[in-house]
Amino acid sequence: MSPVLFWLFTAMMLGFGVSVVLNRDPVASALSLVGSFLCLAALFVGLDAFFIGVIQVLVYAGAVMVLFLFIIMLLDLRAEKRRNLNRLAIVGGALVSGGFGMALLRVLDGFSAGHRAFPALSAKIDDVRSVGSILFRSYNLPFQVTGVLLLVATVGVVVLSKRELK
Amino acid sequence: MNSLTLNNYLLASGLLFTLGFAGVLLRRNIIIIFMCLELMLNAANLSLVAFSRFHLGADGLPNYNAQVLVFFIITVAAAEVAVGLAIIVALYRARQTTHVEDLQSLKF
Numbered sequence: 001m002s003p004v005l006f007w008l009f010t011a012m013m014l015g016f017g018v019s020v021v022l023n024r025d026p027v028a029s030a031l032s033l034v035g036s037f038l039c040l041a042a043l044f045v046g047l048d049a050f051f052i053g054v055i056q057v058l059v060y061a062g063a064v065m066v067l068f069l070f071i072i073m074l075l076d077l078r079a080e081k082r083r084n085l086n087r088l089a090i091v092g093g094a095l096v097s098g099g100f101g102m103a104l105l106r107v108l109d110g111f112s113a114g115h116r117a118f119p120a121l122s123a124k125i126d127d128v129r130s131v132g133s134i135l136f137r138s139y140n141l142p143f144q145v146t147g148v149l150l151l152v153a154t155v156g157v158v159v160l161s162k163r164e165l166k
Numbered sequence: 167m168n169s170l171t172l173n174n175y176l177l178a179s180g181l182l183f184t185l186g187f188a189g190v191l192l193r194r195n196i197i198i199i200f201m202c203l204e205l206m207l208n209a210a211n212l213s214l215v216a217f218s219r220f221h222l223g224a225d226g227l228p229n230y231n232a233q234v235l236v237f238f239i240i241t242v243a244a245a246e247v248a249v250g251l252a253i254i255v256a257l258y259r260a261r262q263t264t265h266v267e268d269l270q271s272l273k274f
Binding site: 001003006010013014017018020021026029030033036037040043044047048049051052055056059060063064067068071072074075077086089090092093094096097100101104105108111113114115116117118119121122123125127130131134135138139142146149150152153154156157160161 | 169170171172173174175176177178180181182183184185186187188189191192193194195197198200201202204205208211212215216218219220222225226227228230231233234236237238240241242243244245246247248249251252253254255256258264267
């Protein structure tokens with residue numbers, strides 16, 4: 001991936017992320033999140049992970065975000081009214097996030113392998129086949145457990161959505 | 167033109183995680199908190215895919231184990247979103263609010 005495209009998509013991804021956190025209107029936050037996920041999918045494609053990029057667009061930017069928007073519309077949430085800001089939460093949040101960011105920079109600075117450029121690929125990418133073969137050969141049991149998990153989640157959602165929770 | 171290093175991607179991923187983390191700490195709307203959780207999950211996915219591309223296998227292809235893990239994370243996250251939003255809807259039905267400061271007792 002050319003560095004220009006990388007920095008462009010990273011900046012857009014982080015910009016949309018900031019907009020998710022700062023917007024008062026939940027619909028605007030959800031749409032910013034879609035933008036952030038699309039830029040992330042572009043970064044995945046830039047890393048030669050085409051399958052993951054497509055899944056990211058279909059599952060996250062498509063299904064999950066439609067679910068979010070649907071629930072926001074269903075609950076009929078308005079833009080939040082300006083409440084008294086909790087000073088402690090803001091100071092604490094800024095401190096913890098700032099500390100996390102500083103720790104991140106420190107760790108990345110000391111991570112010598114991270115300063116090397118990405119090696120060139122020596123074979124042709126066929127990532128759907130490769131991911132599929134690893135998924136079904138080495139991770140067959142976890143894959144089937146995931147199926148059970150999705151079933152349990154579906155049943156759980158149906159139970160939770162019933163009118164009377166008894 | 168200098169080429170990209172692994173640290174560029176890890177920095178992007180870490181900053182996205184920090185954003186999501188700050189959102190969880192600062193925001194008081196439970197749906198926005200949930201969206202910020204999704205941001206954090208995606209930040210982890212980005213560093214996994216970057217490591218996958220960086221650490222080539224013997225055949226000169228990316229290490230696909232990481233991408234299988236990302237696939238699992240996306241599946242579990244989708245299930246988590248469905249259940250979480252169902253809980254939020256049930257909560258809203260019981261209390262008519264999604265503001266976490268209005269939700270102070272466990273039992274209704």
